[in-house]
Amino acid sequence: MKISDLLTYKRGKNLFLPAHGRGFALPTDLRRLLRKRPGIWDLPELLDIGGPLCSIGAIAVSQDESAKVFGADHCWYGVNGATGLLQASLLAIAKPGEAILMPRNAHRSLIQACVLGDIVPVLFDIPYLSDRGHAYPPDIDWLNKVLKLTSSCKLDITAAVLINPTYHGYSSELSILIKRLHKQGLKVLVDEAHGTYFASDIDKGLPVSALKAGADLVVNSLHKSAQGIVQTAVLWSQGQLVDPSVISRCLGLLQTTSPSSLLLASCELALKELTSRSGKRNLSSQIDDARDVFLRLKNLGLPLLKNDDPLRLVLHSSYHGICGFDADKWFIKHGIIGELPEPGTLTFCLGFNPLKGLAHAMKKCWYKLLLDNTSPKTYPPFPGPNFPLLSHPSMSCSLAYRSNSNLVMLNEAEGLVSADLVCPYPPGIPVLIPGELLDQQRINWMLGQHKFWPNQIPLQVRVVS
Incomplete structure (x- = not known):
């Protein structure tokens, strides 16, 4: 299908960015x-x-x-x-x-x-x-x-x-x-x-x-x-x-x-x-509607996480043994397209979309998923990266990025200096930056993350030659 055709392709409930809801709320x-x-x-x-x-x-x-x-x-x-x-x-x-x-x-x-x-x-x-x-x-x-x-x-x-x-x-x-x-x-x-x-x-x-x-x-x-x-x-x-x-x-x-x-x-x-x-009036109404959706879904038993932005819904899918990526595929299959799947959660951007009927549709979809998920996984707490409280690269980011470099296997990179960003996307937050020294603790954590994010955390890393 051509790019131009994909731009007008009907996708169901659009709970992803941009926040204008595929033109619904454009000024x-x-x-x-x-x-x-x-x-x-x-x-x-x-x-x-x-x-x-x-x-x-x-x-x-x-x-x-x-x-x-x-x-x-x-x-x-x-x-x-x-x-x-x-x-x-x-x-x-x-x-x-x-x-x-x-x-x-x-x-x-x-x-x-x-x-x-x-x-x-x-x-x-x-x-x-x-x-x-x-x-x-x-x-x-x-x-x-x-x-x-x-x-x-x-x-x-x-x-x-x-x-x-x-x-x-x-x-x-x-x-x-x-x-x-x-x-x-x-x-x-x-x-x-x-x-x-x-x-x-x-x-x-x-x-x-x-x-x-x-x-x-x-x-x-x-x-x-x-x-x-x-x-x-x-x-x-x-x-x-x-x-x-x-x-x-x-x-x-x-x-x-x-x-x-x-x-x-x-x-x-x-x-x-x-x-x-008029814009403030519409925004105020949207915030009220979004809070109502959150409370209704929470009362219906969906594992939503509390946050400070009423226009973002975060579904804690791993609480019920379901990977966020699997939940995302299921929701898409049933016409609800989220913004950010991760190993433990699936985040929906409500933005300025019309929210009528959303709570019912999400509840129906979620409980179908629970019934379909006959062998839920037991997720341990997701291990943190254990970064030092304060750190800086051992080499200039600029120099490391521009230096001669080569790819090595991640499990063989101890003591070497990263020449590139290792950065799951979305949301584009680096786990390794140019100039950082790879120690065994960081390598072990990244290898563990690879099991959750096989398409985002590589098994090879570019290092300064």
């Missing part, structure tokens, strides 16, 4: 635009339109207006997803040879930025939920332990990265963490790709947005947690710690010189949807 003005003559909207950076890095034109005006509405000092629209904006942000807050403190669940794009900019990632371990195999955000006590260790680190740490919320919707008290990092003299970048709609500030039960919590730089994905088209994202900056002209220059290194005018329009309209009266 009205964007839907109106897409109904016009095909391609009429495909324009270059004409003088009256401009681009994300232009000082004049409609896009510059739109970015300024969005910054004011959301309480930021500056705003840049992105058409290379959150990835491009995170990478530019990292280059803006550290010079070559400097170090950035970041959690082990940092997205691969941040490690790639360290490769590009010859920046040292100082990685801190985070809490791990072994009953389901998920990383969990740190609290202030955990962060204090990490910062205490940095005092003996001989690297020049200039900034810190926080991930909030996680892919599964877990969140931390950002305000306290950011305040503590600022006290340490560090600039703070928050990867809030999955929490854009928190900034709507319409529900006291939602986590505080990273902007409101005081982050210096914040990156939001507009297709993951708002109503934008895939690849749309936004970067916000506030305060005096990061020079906006440096940010713009770093964006210029990574942004295309031919940004899609359709995607830029989608950035503007997705943000307006979060702040308009």
Whole structure:
């Protein structure tokens, strides 16, 4: 089947990204635009339109207006997803040879930025939920332990990265963490790709947005947690710690010189949807409906895990001896397509999809699966990676990535230096980064993970020759 045919293929209940539900919840003005003559909207950076890095034109005006509405000092629209904006942000807050403190669940794009900019990632371990195999955000006590260790680190740490919320919707008290990092003299970048709609500030039960919590730089994905088209994202900056002209220059290194005018329009309209009266009303209703679905399914006996994002449902399939990958295949077979299968869980993105009838359909599907699963497995707790609380590569990420390298069997790699990212996808979180030394403990853990993720954790690894 051709790619173009697959784009319109009917897939059942679409509980996966992008969050607009295959067009159902696209902003009205964007839907109106897409109904016009095909391609009429495909324009270059004409003088009256401009681009994300232009000082004049409609896009510059739109970015300024969005910054004011959301309480930021500056705003840049992105058409290379959150990835491009995170990478530019990292280059803006550290010079070559400097170090950035970041959690082990940092997205691969941040490690790639360290490769590009010859920046040292100082990685801190985070809490791990072994009953389901998920990383969990740190609290202030955990962060204090990490910062205490940095005092003996001989690297020049200039900034810190926080991930909030996680892919599964877990969140931390950002305000306290950011305040503590600022006290340490560090600039703070928050990867809030999955929490854009928190900034709507319409529900006291939602986590505080990273902007409101005081982050210096914040990156939001507009297709993951708002109503934008895939690849749309936004970067916000506030305060005096990061020079906006440096940010713009770093964006210029990574942004295309031919940004899609359709995607830029989608950035503007997705943000307006979060702040308009009708958009807020619809979002509030969606949150209420999502919470109702969660409670109904919970009361019906489905093993759902509690999180902080009502628009994410996490099914703890391994609690009943069912691998998340097997559960995913079953749900797809019965017309319900989730977002993220893992060994222990299956995560559904409710997004802005219509939720009528969802609880009944999921309950019916789940109980059919239980009946079909005549020989459930007994899952032990999923072992954590046992990373040190604080670590950094033994060789420059940039040098390791660019060095001569060769593939070796994982069980023969002890004492060698990784030349590449080993990174299950989704959600794209590295278990090994360029420059890290492979010790036997890490190798044993990766071999164990291979049994759960045979298609994601390789038995060969690329190492520096």
